[in-house]
């Protein structure tokens with residue numbers, strides 16, 4: 001990875017310090033300090049590139065206070081590639097070890113190098129967690145006050161952990177599924193959190209693609225896409241994971257590579273940049289990047305078939321009020337904003353109610369809710385407040401991190417809350433209702 | 442004194458309102474102007490006029506310069522700090538204090554964001570017309586200090602036309618109210634006007650009382666393209682001669698049109714020499730009539746196409762070509778230098794051609810767009826600050842553009858202020874007597890020269 005000093009200076013220079021990004025930045029909004037806004041962060045990074053500032057602890061903390069939500073890139077008139085700066089900066093912070101403590105290093109090693117590079121190990125841990133959640137032990141331990149023995153971070157983490165599904169993606173989806181008439185061929189990426197906690201989204205993704213003439217390849221064991229690593233300063237592992245992904249799925253053999261998680265998709269699209277200097281993989285990575293699509297984007301692109309059935313939950317054919325929360329990395333990172341709404345509007349009976357600040361981060365931001373709990377909580381509160389104001393019975397969103405964050409928010413507030421779902425789950429239900437087929441996943 | 446300054450500030454304001462760490466203050470070293478930078482000693486965030494007065498008192502005692510800052514979007518280097526200065530940032534004094542619908546007035550703290558003022562007026566069914574392109578983040582204090590314009594200047598005027606009163610803290614720490622809610626008020630000198638456009642060199646504005654208007658009931662947007670610069674200028678003259686004052690009359694030149702097409706694909710013809718974006722607002726019947734006349738006049742002057750928006754959505758789409766101009770230009774090269782020269786309207790076509798000639802002569806890309814109705818052009822130089830040879834040619838080109846502007850009876854800045862960027866040209870424009878008068882005023886109000894020193898003049 002090129003450092004800030006080595007990277008293409010024009011990326012830093014592209015910022016003309018106009019400040020137009022400031023009002024959309026959640027951390028600037030919170031403090032009104034330049035350092036906590038995109039313009040200030042870019043200025044600090046440029047100072048590092050210019051040799052006026054070393055990578056200090058304060059700079060490290062700043063780059064981890066940034067959500068990486070990329071709202072600034074949507075707002076920026078000059079087209080500043082903040083995502084590239086952000087990843088480079090976090091990598092440099094890690095290289096300089098300015099934030100390193102024995103615990104932090106151990107946690108990073110465990111998560112980034114051990115668990116999230118080994119899909120089978122991750123699933124095994126998922127099964128363990130499922131047992132813990134389902135067996136009643138979690139509840140018992142909580143009542144007995146045993147959780148207090150855990151270190152603070154873990155104690156916070158445990159109730160926020162997603163509920164593991166009874167069956168993971170490979171137990172719901174065959175490696176190859178074909179519709180009656182094959183018009184296209186696509187590969188579906190099942191993700192990490194999505195695979196374990198929201199496997200029904202993966203099933204629904206395959207269903208809607210099949211309903212639109214796609215032959216769907218879903219390798220049963222998939223490596224993590226590396227977005228977690230790239231966003232957290234471990235570019236070397238991110239590269240390794242990208243290569244493994246390219247070994248597993250040949251982009252030349254499919255029309256599109258489908259992601260249904262905003263956070264993953266945003267990273268997957270940049271394999272070309274990530275592996276640009278790789279003598280073996282660069283060409284393949286470029287083709288990969290050309291073919292990556294978010295599922296909603298792809299469905300709109302191929303002119304998906306309008307469903308005749310309703311969205312299920314409406315019961316007696318009444319209207320179903322749905323609001324849409326935009327995942328940062330879907331709308332700001334990938335520019336996919338219109339298409340998920342098109343899917344929702346296409347479903348008979350769905351009334352789409354826009355939510356204020358729909359494109360503002362919910363505070364999930366990868367692992368931000370663990371590293372910066374106070375800010376994450378405030379962002380979540382604000383998000384819930386706007387969601388409640390719509391009065392919608394369903395919140396649709398295209399990223400597992402957002403889904404979990406919003407679900408946890410309602411739970412923490414002691415509310416039943418609306419159903420939180422991925423748009424394709426609603427679309428899949430609508431297709432199923434047409435044929436009267438009911439399958440619960 | 443210097444060593445006690447920071448602790449004393451911290452004691453009064455709280456340590457979190459006084460920033461001194463490198464990582465904290467480095468981002469206050471610049472504003473929206475390309476290539477200008479400075480390094481402050483500290484950045485402080487006052488809560489009210491009393492805090493400001495306290496800060497100015499301490500600064501005066503220690504002989505420390507003070508640079509007032511809003512959101513730092515200025516385009517002439519106004520809030521770029523003097524080496525070792527205290528930056529007094531009003532961004533946290535951002536409350537809207539009062540919307541007075543009986544007197545059509547709004548009072549806000551100086552750090553309130555312009556957009557929020559629009560929204561507050563709009564929520565009361567009222568209208569605050571000045572709309573600088575930076576309004577979603579610029580502060581009202583910054584607007585007053587620069588006397589900012591916007592896209593509606595032709596019909597509605599600029600910030601100055603909406604300031605009824607203000608609270609100002611003077612260099613000696615005294616807190617004054619200037620103006621009132623009265624429509625007419627001639628008690629004493631009109632000092633309020635003295636502070637409008639004073640760029641933080643005479644005092645610190647802490648509150649602003651603004652005049653509001655009833656919201657216009659209807660609005661109509663027209664986009665006309667022309668094959669020749671003179672035809673566009675002719676259309677503008679014809680519209681004004683027909684006694685129509687559109688609220689917006691904006692212009693894009695050939696280079697801008699091509700950049701907009703390359704980066705934003707707004708559907709403009711690449712071979713066009715000029716595009717005019719015209720907006721009429723007011724009573725629905727009057728607007729419909731004016732729009733029809735404007736359309737006819739543009740055609741009569743040889744417009745190659747005239748599009749009239751049918752509804753709000755279409756209006757927004759037509760306006761997007763103009764709105765994306767600056768962003769499209771900013772993407773072309775690493776450094777974007779935005780000029781602000783203004784000429785009498787009759788000189789517009791000649792001025793645009795003169796800028797084109799300067800660009801050719803120095804081998805530079807200069808795109809011109811701007812507020813045609815106001816005679817206010819933004820020749821925008823697309824360059825790279827790291828290319829010393831090219832930057833030298835940029836300097837020469839800027840000087841020639843200024844020369845040409847003054848020759849045509851124009852001004853070096855229509856709305857961005859003098860700051861640091863236009864300082865070398867001010868005496869030329871004003872002449873010795875007027876220039877010295879500025880200094881007399883400055884010395885009277887700021888005898889120690891501590892308020893934003895080195896801005897406007899030395």
Ligand SMILES: Cc1cc2nc3c(=O)[nH]c(=O)nc-3n(C[C@H](O)[C@H](O)[C@H](O)COP(=O)(O)OP(=O)(O)OC[C@H]3O[C@@H](n4cnc5c(N)ncnc54)[C@H](O)[C@@H]3O)c2cc1C
Nearest residue numbers: 511512513514515519574580582583584586589590641646
């Ligand atoms: C993308 C973009 C578009 C723009 N479009 C326009 C436009 O259409 N029309 C236009 O006129 N300008 C425009 N500008 C320029 C700029 O936004 C305006 O000058 C704006 O008013 C500056 O406000 P600010 O809060 O950012 O002030 P700053 O940049 O922080 O300060 C500007 C000057 O005002 C002084 N100042 C600020 N606050 C106070 C105060 N409370 N009391 C005393 N002095 C103070 C500062 O010392 C400085 O000299 C644009 C800028 C950008 C980046």
Ligand code: SF4
Nearest residue numbers: 025066067069070072
């Ligand atoms: S990524 Fe989000 S938090 Fe970070 S600077 Fe951009 S807008 Fe702000």
Ligand code: SF4
Nearest residue numbers: 015016018019021076
């Ligand atoms: S909007 Fe873009 S160019 Fe302007 S300050 Fe923010 S990042 Fe820089």
